[in-house]
Amino acid sequence: MSFVQTLQEPxxxxxxxxxxxxxxxxxxxxxxxxxDVVGTSLLFWGGAAFLIWERYESFKLQSGPISSILGVAIVALILLKSATLNSYDIFLRLSPFMSGIGLGLIASGIKGLKQYWQELFILGFMSISTGLLLRIFDISPLTAKFSALILWYLGFPVTRQGIYVNLPTGSIEVYSGCSGYSAILQLLGLSILFLFMFPTTRKQKIYIPLAAIILGFIVNGIRVALMAFLVAYSNKESFEYWHYGDGSLIFSMFGVFLLGLFCWFFILRNEPENLKIDP
Structure with missing residues (x-):
């Protein structure tokens, strides 16, 4: 195919x-x-692109003029808004889903959007923010209680008052950013990607996301317990490294590793059986 012919292909x-x-x-x-938002964005964009690549030959590219105009308008709106951003905005979370809708309308029209439900679901999942979840249910007190329980089992003289974890020489406040929703959303999104990419049984479709939620909460609780220990018994530099620096990414990677290990042990190892059960 020549370059000119390539340009003529929609x-x-x-x-x-x-x-x-x-x-x-x-x-x-x-x-x-x-x-953490950047890492989640890369993960979900990559997952959506992979699913498109796997199924692109089966898509029906047929759109009408109204759908195409609407799709172009959405894409133009995204470009205009992106050009004016100079700080973090919730639009950055909404943009991937809007992009998917706009491209879907241009490619296949309103009726054809159902072909891309998996990709749109993944991109739409990125729109969920921890702030929204905290307004529905604040898990910060639960996180503080779990972290205090870890320290108590390790033998530290810890007390808890609401969202405050107290040690004799220091204390921390488990505010919204440390509630655990960020880690939970990351692992939950990863579990959804896994379900879309690999054959699973009905039971596995339930307990893989459930395992992601539990692992996200536990890993974040361990991280908060470490923060309390560092505030009480270490220096400020160590606390900032594990709270804001590269140390925070280690916990994120640890959570992903545990979920990957769980999926490998319970799912991928028995993949031929899954293919027979739920193709």
Missing amino acids: KYWLLGIAAGLMTINITLMWKYAPV
């Missing part, structure tokens, strides 16, 4: 637009968003 135009929107969003995330 799918290549769609690919170029998608790559551009993804690059813009990731660049802005990298510049303005917290580190």
Whole structure:
């Protein structure tokens, strides 16, 4: 196929637009968003791109003029808003889902959006923020209680008052950013990606996300317990490293490792059986 013929293929135009929107969003995330949000963004964008690549030959690319105009308008709105951003904004979380809707309308119209439900679900999952979940149910007191329990089992003279974990020489406040929702959302999103990419049974579709939620809460609780220990018995530099620096990423990687180990032990090791049970 010549270069001119390639340019005449709609799918290549769609690919170029998608790559551009993804690059813009990731660049802005990298510049303005917290580190954990950046990692989650890369993970979900990559997962959606992988699913598209696996199934692109089965998509029906047929759209009408109204759907195409609406899709172009959404893409234009994303580009205009992205050009004016100079700080972190909730739009950065909404942008991937909006991009998926806009591209889907251009490619296949309103009726054809159902072809991309998996990719849209993944990109839409990125829109969920910890602030929204905290308004529904604040788990910070539970996190503080669990972290205090860890320290108590380790033999430290710890007490708890609401969201405060107290040691004789220092205390910490388990505020919204340390509640655990960020770690839970990251692992839950990873579990959803896993369910879309690998064959699983009905029971596995339930307990894999459940395991992700539990692991996210436990790993974050261990991290908060470490923060309390560092405040009470260490120096400020150590606390900042594990709280804000690269140390915080270690806990994120540890959570992903545990979930991956869980999925490998219970799912991938028996993949041939899963194919027979729930193809």
